[in-house]
Amino acid sequence: MTDTAANPLRAGLRLERTPTPSVLVIFGASGDLTKRKLLPALWALCEDRSLPPGFSVVGIARTPMSHEQFRQQLRDTTAADKTVDPSVLDNFLQGLYYHSGSIDDPNMYISLKALLEQIDKERGTEGNRAFYCSTSPSFFPKIVEQLGRAGLVTPNATGSGWTRIVVEKPFGRDLASAKELNQTVLKVFDEKQVYRIDHYLGKETVQNLLVLRFANTIWETNWNRQYIDNVQITVAESLGVEQRGPYYEEAGLVRDMIANHMLQLLTLVAMEPPVAFDADAVRDEKVKVLRAVRPFSDGRLKTDMVRGQYAPGFIDAGKVAGYRQEAKVSPTSNTESYAAVKFFIDNWRWEDVPFFLRSGKRLPKRVSEIAIQFKPVPHRLFQDSTADVLAIRIQPDEGMTLQFDAKVPGQSMRERPVLMDFRYGTSFDVAPADAYERLLLDVLLGDSTLFARRDEVEAAWTIIDPILRYWNSTPAQEFPNYDAGTWGPDAADDLLGGQHRRWRRP
Amino acid sequence: MTTIPLMELDADPTGTLSHEAIESMLHAIWDDLNKSNPTSRTRVRTLNLLIYVPETPSDEVRNEIARVALAHPGRTITIHPEAGPAHAEVTVACRVGGSAEACSEQIMLRGGDSDGEALLSLALALLHPGLPVALWWYGPPAFARRPFVTLLDAADHVLVDSRTWPEPYAPLRQLAEIRKHYMGNLRFSDLQWVAITPWRQQIAQAFDAQMVHEIMPAVNAVVIRYNGPQYVVGAWLLAGWLMSSLGWQLADGPVLRDQTGVTIPLQAAGRPMTLALRTQGPGDGITGLSLHPAASAATSFSCELLPDGVNVIARMEVAGSAPLERVTPRLRLPMTMLIGEELALGNNDPIYTRTLDLTIALAEKLRGSL
Structure with a gap:
């Protein structure tokens, strides 16, 4: 990362952070993620002038392709965009290289090393390299081992001649495999060089959670078991499994959403203030939350979670198939496409406050939201008073809403819930950057605050493993149990317990 | 709307x-x-x-x-x-x-x-x-x-725009006096300072590269190019920023004038150097900056507006290597963004404050040479 001691001209420049000249090596460069997300995000960073001179990309995949064909991918992506300046694009494309080869082949890494040395010489990248594993997770260990063997990993995480590695989720499929993957990676890389990417953490509103909580005093006094009745975190998708049937059949919703994205959100809501806004301080606090999550006893495995699978139904007035009718999905599949789980965090702040996490496919709309449901007043002076809610909208239409009671004008004393709204689009008039832009830039800058650390990943799997084991051993008899286009199985309502609690309709 | x-x-x-x-x-x-x-x-x-x-x-x-x-x-x-x-x-x-x-x-x-x-x-x-x-x-x-x-x-905050000043010397002096009177209790912003921020970023980003950073001890001439009389304060501010950031000082000696601009003597750590302000280049506003090391130095740096007037090319040259070039769009911030940038900053911009002090000193030297 650049600092003002090394470069006094950066002092006071409050706009873009820029990494040192470097190369991003993408394994899986012919894949969908590279085309849809990584290259467009890099191009957006270039247009935003956030990339350094000499910045280069090396794409690696088995598919034979020339440098020019690889560059053409980005040309195609940007072709329809009339705002693209051809001179800027051409200059960026000059830094794109393609290296064809098999991930298993040691010779590929030797020739890669030669190419990187050539780029260092020609483009001043000074041996700074980030390797991005955008392949199937089964290839991660091979890539890591071969990089180590080929001498492509320097011990530096920062400074000149640094090496970093980016690993896409899933980080294992259970605790044992996550530990194994971590051990493999950490034989070659130091933890400080490892960036486990969960794109949810790159979203503006997710980061704003930290600002909301730790840059304002008004919440802190209320942010605890004394005032909060429950927390509801919803990540709903209206899409089905689309073309990802085989992956989904293996993963299921809990692995796909709850084990990573949603537990990350939970930690940000529940964590204590970190001593500083730096990678280790923030992640230390997140890990403490995960370690304080109450383990699932046998009894709670039966009562504190609900799984579901969608039947045919309607989305946006259009008929859609049920999960078992989707392409490449077993007609007797036992995979969950919906889950709602009640968590407790056993610590001073949160004892006995339930955190309800629910996520599903083929729900009525795509929406992610965290709702902090405050307790009702201890003694009701007014008949109609309702509990206050702070709803934090992560997507779409990022922002937050505070719902509280106000008197209805008139002679009688009647109340009604009213809303105070904050919307990113309204207040800032700026479209938030794509999560990958932020996270790729952080990798190049060496800022791992928004990435998962080893102990964080393993602590998350420690929580999730019993759920997976239990569901695996007790196939759901009632599947499918909710219609596409509804908010999930009825049993999810019972999960909330207590008459005053209802799922918030996001 | x-x-x-x-x-x-x-x-x-x-x-x-x-x-x-x-x-x-x-x-x-x-x-x-x-x-x-x-x-x-x-x-x-x-x-x-x-x-x-x-x-x-x-x-x-x-x-x-x-x-x-x-x-x-x-x-x-x-x-x-x-x-x-x-x-x-x-x-x-x-x-x-x-x-x-x-x-x-x-x-x-x-x-x-x-x-x-x-x-x-x-x-x-x-x-x-x-x-x-x-x-x-x-x-x-x-x-x-x-x-x-x-x-x-x-x-709480005053925004002026030196691009609208009919002549630069008197307003700069008055601004200095007002700032002194308010002793930091009032924030001043010049929208021209914000307007040159993209140039400052371009130059600062280039200096992240070790090869450019290393040429600094050898630099003995700096040229800043601009077009249009309303942008002269912008050129001075850019010079003042470089001087304050890199420890360059005004030196005794005459200001030289010719048809394309002025050349001002500077010194850096006792080493004599010159600052040239030239009215040239495509388009208006700041059009480029170049650093010229002593003849023996092997590396040079320039950042110039391309003839198309819409893109900027940063060029670094090291002996024995192909020149490294980065083309980026020239950012011309509209008024809403210029003001937005300043309003977003809660406190005084200390870099502007110290730059302004040197800019005023530079203006005084130039006025004295008229």
């Missing part, structure tokens, strides 16, 4: 125009809005923006003010003194953002008298309590005149 139809109010025969009457008009507008669409429009209050427009505002100026007001919603009070009785125009403008419209109040005060004295009392009474006050002085400065001084007392 939605603009609610304008409501107007004139002073009564005694010349009085009550701020309460203006507030009542705003209330009436909000009442109508709430009745017609209560949920989707939000009255946003983030700041008071006072705008002083000494000349009769053209449609272009009015549109620019409206855009700024919409981008920074709150209460915008535009003061345009002219002959005739005081007159107020009030409107609420909304822009769509997300699912709701963010609405801000815009008040235009005209007439009063040519000094604007009458309008000032009205403007000060109309400020939202508790919200910061930014004063945007539109057009050439009148730093010594009363309206400016009166408004300074109400303001």
